[in-house]
Amino acid sequence: MNKPIVVTIEETKIENKDVKTLRFHYHRDVSPGQFFMIWIPGVDEIPLSSSFTRENLKGVTFKRVGEATRQLFKLDKGDKIGIRGPYGNGFKLFGEHILFVGGGTGIATITPAAEEALKMGIEATIILGVKTKDELFFEERLKENGAKVYIATDDGTRGYKGFASELAIKLLKEEEFSLIITCGPELMMKQLLLNRGDIPLQASLERYMKCGIGVCGHCCIGRGLRVCVDGPVFNHEVLEKLEEFGVYTRDASGRR
Incomplete structure (x- = not known):
């Protein structure tokens, strides 16, 4: 699961001028709230939450804001990307x-x-x-x-x-x-x-991520929590103890 699986983009949809959805066949089960590491060949690898699941057809939806997402936005049906994951924990649904x-x-x-x-x-x-x-x-x-x-x-x-x-x-x-x-x-x-x-x-939560598996430490928050493995979904009990939640984030070097 830690090596990218190359898949072919099966469907694309422009949601608005800057947001696009890509769908692809991927055999692993995904829970709402989990994320993939998406590899854009020759460009970069970035985390994107799952936005669609129907049996083996999965999807991600993203906004073009940086170089990686700008290049991803250019891809169309038939193009290839690499997938790792899914990673992290998802939402726990309950109640009426x-x-x-x-x-x-x-x-x-x-x-x-x-x-x-x-x-x-x-x-x-x-x-x-x-x-x-x-x-x-x-x-x-x-x-x-x-x-x-x-x-x-x-x-x-x-x-x-x-x-x-x-x-x-x-x-x-x-x-x-x-x-x-x-x-x-x-x-x-x-x-x-x-x-x-x-x-x-x-x-x-969204934080700067590179590995997606808790090794690199780029997405650490609070006292040793890693968004990629302990999150990205956190409950109110954890969030209320996080000093930085809603106050500041860190860049690629780990600085505030």
């Missing part, structure tokens, strides 16, 4: 009604979890938070699967005007939830942690 909050590309991480919850007979309410309406994706996919979807845009071009965390706090006061699941900007997730009341919370 779960609130899912996704910000930006964090939407891609929470969507498979919401779909799995619906299959389990759990009611799913999802907040999709983006800067502007043109950045939305997966809305129709979630609605087609039976989720109740709310939209929050920073500029008010669609749905609630403001941050996804603000809308989530409002819903937490109006409805009963068994669990909160979130992925996105840490400031957003930190607000959910601070305002969760007594509702359990699970958050998927």
